[in-house]
Amino acid sequence: xxxxDPRRLRSRGIMGMNQRNISYIxxxxxxxLYKQVDDKLITKQLALKAEIATPDLISVISEQHxxxxxxxxxxxxxxxxxxxAQGSGGKGILVITKVEDxxxxxxxxxxxxxxxxxxxxxxxxxxxxxxxxxNDVAVIEALIRFDPVFEGISYEGVxxxxxxxxxxxxxxxxLRCSTHASDGKANLHQGAVGIGVDIANGQAIRAxxxxxxxxxxxDTSKDLHAVxxxxxxxxxxxxxxxxxxxxxxxxxxxxxxxxxxxxxxxxLNARPGxxxxxxxxxxxxxxxxxxxxxxxxTFSVEERIAKAKEWFGGxxxx
Amino acid sequence: MSRKPFYFLIFLLIASGFGYNLxxxxxxxxxxxxxxxxxxxxxxxxxxxxxNGPVEATLALPTDPAFTLLSESAASPGYGLSxxxxxxxxxxxxxxxxxxxxxxxxxxxxxxPNGYDLLDDHATEYTVPNLVWDEGLDTAAQTVIxxxxxxxxxxxxxxxxxxxxxANPEQQQNVALLLARYEPAALLNRxxxxxxxxxxxxxxxxxxxxxxxxxxxxxxxVQDGENxxxxxxxxxxxxxxxxxxxxxxxxxSVLELTxxxxxxxxxxxxxxxxxxxxxxxxxxxxxxxxRGLSLYNLPLEEQSLLRGLFLIPIGVLVVVxxxxxxxxxxxxxxMPVLIALAFIQTKLLTGLVGFLLIVACGLVLRSxxxxxxxLLISRxxxxxxxxxxxxxxxxLLAFNFGLTEGLTIxxxxxxxxxxxxxxxxILWEEEGPKEVFVQGGGSLLVAVITYLAMxxxxxxxxxxxxxxxxxxxxxxxxxxxxxxGYRLLELRRFRPLAEDKQ
Numbered sequence: 001x002x003x004x005d006p007r008r009l010r011s012r013g014i015m016g017m018n019q020r021n022i023s024y025i026x027x028x029x030x031x032x033l034y035k036q037v038d039d040k041l042i043t044k045q046l047a048l049k050a051e052i053a054t055p056d057l058i059s060v061i062s063e064q065h066x067x068x069x070x071x072x073x074x075x076x077x078x079x080x081x082x083x084x085a086q087g088s089g090g091k092g093i094l095v096i097t098k099v100e101d102x103x104x105x106x107x108x109x110x111x112x113x114x115x116x117x118x119x120x121x122x123x124x125x126x127x128x129x130x131x132x133x134x135n136d137v138a139v140i141e142a143l144i145r146f147d148p149v150f151e152g153i154s155y156e157g158v159x160x161x162x163x164x165x166x167x168x169x170x171x172x173x174x175l176r177c178s179t180h181a182s183d184g185k186a187n188l189h190q191g192a193v194g195i196g197v198d199i200a201n202g203q204a205i206r207a208x209x210x211x212x213x214x215x216x217x218x219d220t221s222k223d224l225h226a227v228x229x230x231x232x233x234x235x236x237x238x239x240x241x242x243x244x245x246x247x248x249x250x251x252x253x254x255x256x257x258x259x260x261x262x263x264x265x266x267x268l269n270a271r272p273g274x275x276x277x278x279x280x281x282x283x284x285x286x287x288x289x290x291x292x293x294x295x296x297x298t299f300s301v302e303e304r305i306a307k308a309k310e311w312f313g314g315x316x317x318x
Numbered sequence: 319m320s321r322k323p324f325y326f327l328i329f330l331l332i333a334s335g336f337g338y339n340l341x342x343x344x345x346x347x348x349x350x351x352x353x354x355x356x357x358x359x360x361x362x363x364x365x366x367x368x369x370n371g372p373v374e375a376t377l378a379l380p381t382d383p384a385f386t387l388l389s390e391s392a393a394s395p396g397y398g399l400s401x402x403x404x405x406x407x408x409x410x411x412x413x414x415x416x417x418x419x420x421x422x423x424x425x426x427x428x429x430x431p432n433g434y435d436l437l438d439d440h441a442t443e444y445t446v447p448n449l450v451w452d453e454g455l456d457t458a459a460q461t462v463i464x465x466x467x468x469x470x471x472x473x474x475x476x477x478x479x480x481x482x483x484x485a486n487p488e489q490q491q492n493v494a495l496l497l498a499r500y501e502p503a504a505l506l507n508r509x510x511x512x513x514x515x516x517x518x519x520x521x522x523x524x525x526x527x528x529x530x531x532x533x534x535x536x537x538x539x540v541q542d543g544e545n546x547x548x549x550x551x552x553x554x555x556x557x558x559x560x561x562x563x564x565x566x567x568x569x570x571s572v573l574e575l576t577x578x579x580x581x582x583x584x585x586x587x588x589x590x591x592x593x594x595x596x597x598x599x600x601x602x603x604x605x606x607x608x609r610g611l612s613l614y615n616l617p618l619e620e621q622s623l624l625r626g627l628f629l630i631p632i633g634v635l636v637v638v639x640x641x642x643x644x645x646x647x648x649x650x651x652x653m654p655v656l657i658a659l660a661f662i663q664t665k666l667l668t669g670l671v672g673f674l675l676i677v678a679c680g681l682v683l684r685s686x687x688x689x690x691x692x693l694l695i696s697r698x699x700x701x702x703x704x705x706x707x708x709x710x711x712x713x714l715l716a717f718n719f720g721l722t723e724g725l726t727i728x729x730x731x732x733x734x735x736x737x738x739x740x741x742x743x744i745l746w747e748e749e750g751p752k753e754v755f756v757q758g759g760g761s762l763l764v765a766v767i768t769y770l771a772m773x774x775x776x777x778x779x780x781x782x783x784x785x786x787x788x789x790x791x792x793x794x795x796x797x798x799x800x801x802x803g804y805r806l807l808e809l810r811r812f813r814p815l816a817e818d819k820q
Contacts, residue, residue, distance in 0.1 A: 002810050002813075003806065003809040003810050003813070004809050004810070004812065004813040004815075004816035004817075005809075005816060006803070006804050006809055008816040009804060009808075009809070009812055009815065009816050010804075012815060012816065014804075014812050014815055014816075016802070016803060016804040016805060016808050017645065017805055017808060018642060018801050018802050018803060018804075018805065019802040019803070022800065022801075022802050023802055064693070091748065092748075122692075122693055122694070123694055126693055126694030126695060127694065128694050128744060190749065208814075211811055211814065212814065213814060277812070277815065278811075278812065278814060278815060281814075281815060283815070
């Protein structure tokens with residue numbers, strides 16, 4: 001059978017795309033707040049105000065004529081990434097990990113010339129990567145020096161931690177590790193590995209690539225199930241705080257661990273994907289309903305994390 | 319939030335959609351299926367007489383509620399012709415100052431049976447004249463009437479009893495006596511009127527394909543309440559056969575002639591089948607003068623444009639279905655609908671080949687533009703011009719090789735193609751050729767499915783002739799917008815989660 005029984009999925013509380021769109025995104029995410037998360041620059045400013053740490057901003061290119069200053073603005077940087085502020089699905093993110101004699105190198109070792117980067121910025125400004133083709137700005141951020149604990153579980157890229165935060169409660173988490181196939185990007189549909197992690201302690205539960213379970217990293221053969229995410233409590237606090245910061249009820253937070261600065265908020269996502277369910281081998285619906293059942297009470301970040309750990313932690317696959 | 323108003327809206331849309339479609343079928347006679355045919359009758363009345371001097375000939379024209387007049391014409395060289403309508407029905411009048419010798423006048427009508435078999439158009443009751451019977455016949459008539467009166471309950475059953483008696487004179491001497499004097503129809507009518515029952519003689523034609531030189535037959539119509547009932551005095555039965563055309567119901571005579579002699583009217587008829595839709599449209603256009611507002615009154619060019627546009631809701635419905643219920647991804651939300659519209663013009667195979675050729679050539683040329691480091695807007699514009707060039711080149715090539723199918727390539731929407739090429743090209747650079755084939759193939763698959771849904775005769779017929787279908791489509795789209803269940807492809811995607819543990 002190519003298809004599975006929808007009743008089985010329902011009984012396991014697996015959420016489908018339509019239900020996500022109508023019952024959660026449509027209901028808990030006010031349209032007017034989308035801009036805050038769709039525009040990474042605004043997210044960054046909000047995070048600054050809410051004292052949530054984010055990667056250092058090197059420069060913002062918002063006008064076409066500024067592109068000629070690109071070389072000057074990048075002078076002295078040894079690694080950075082150029083992103084469209086309103087990009088979606090990881091599109092248009094150019095990561096440079098090495099700069100040598102005025103030449104730039106991608107994580108895969110591929111060389112990128114300055115004019116390539118200028119064209120890339122020009123594309124970003126013209127809105128090629130933004131939703132609906134709106135004009136956009138290019139954001140240049142400092143490269144994350146990723147925490148050595150992740151050595152070997154991510155290939156040519158920084159692993160990031162995705163937490164689904166529902167009304168401020170972290171409900172499900174996963175670690176996304178790039179692979180050769182994903183070209184250094186942490187997007188699961190591009191071939192990155194997703195590792196479901198226990199909400200209580202950040203311990204890996206299970207790993208998937210292309211929606212199928214895997215045990216070892218396809219490039220480094222490191223055991224993915226042995227991963228333990230450090231700074232877990234700080235990550236939970238960071239993610240949970242994004243609820244107050246953004247006002248969005250159903251939120252995906254993408255965070256990274258920097259070896260020097262610790263957990264940083266990379267970006268927020270108002271339409272987080274559903275692959276996290278496969279990575280965790282768990283449906284989102286039972287957890288979301290548990291929180292919906294609380295009604296309109298307000299809780300502090302600490303209370304929310306404590307409750308989330310109690311309810312959703314330790315659900316290792318049986 | 320209460321869902322009731324929403325479901326009420328859905329119900330309203332569906333109900334009015336179905337209601338309007340039913341109205342179109344029942345009242346405007348638009349057939350449900352595009353291939354339906356409708357029988358029509360062409361009846362020709364031929365009037366012959368001898369004349370010398372000024373002539374005025376008046377012919378009663380068919381006034382039968384069971385037939386709709388599609389068109390009529392009269393051939394009468396040298397005669398002035400006028401059609402008049404008064405209480406006694408429609409009549410055609412031919413006039414001339416100077417006619418000599420044998421004359422022929424023709425009147426031809428195209429009639430469509432409409433299945434309406436009630437004679438309920440009586441505005442006023444017939445007046446019953448006071449009749450006087452000849453000495454000796456009076457008693458016979460009274461006896462017959464008394465017998466039928468005893469065995470009946472109302473005008474209708476009384477008429478039926480009388481008709482039976484008139485049709486079987488061998489059982490009743492009195493009837494035989496009366497028939498020696500009167501024709502059966504005239505006798506039946508006379509007997510009815512003597513008894514005070516409103517009735518009249520009507521002249522009708524038996525329609526039979528290919529018959530010539532037919533004469534009108536006399537029937538008797540009896541009024542009972544608002545309805546009229548037809549009786550056949552020859553067989554003594556009630557009711558009208560399907561192929562009976564009532565030619566003259568009111569007034570005195572079928573043909574009135576002044577200035578001529580030796581006149582006769584004969585009828586020829588042909589049965590014809592033609593598309594039911596065309597017949598319905600002809601009938602509507604006859605009525606359209608009064609109603610005015612109709613799509614069919616538009617010039618043909620605008621009509622055919624609208625015909626195309628009315629397919630879009632169907633295409634959109636298919637795309638919504640494929641995205642919401644199946645879960646297919648497309649590049650550009652409604653790009654497949656526009657490609658499918660182009661396929662309708664080009665036909666599927668030429669369309670597919672043309673589309674792939676244009677996009678492939680576009681991708682090759684676009685890869686050169688990549689190196690030029692252009693602003694997006696100028697690059698897209700350049701691609702638009704390139705697409706135009708590719709289309710022109712292929713059209714020219716196709717023409718020179720004699721491939722007339724290739725000429726239809728011009729129907730592809732250029733801007734859409736340019737954007738498709740741009741998106742594919744970016745996708746190629748960012749995610750490699752595999753993703754281009756997956757997404758491009760997906761969009762093309764949706765376009766082909768959409769095309770198949772739009773390009774069939776039934777859908778075209780319904781989309782243009784039953785506009786209510788669009789309300790139903792709207793309702794379906796609204797309902798699908800509320801669907802929170804799994805998409806078909808999610809059942810495959812989440813399959814690992816449904817597998818049994820241990």
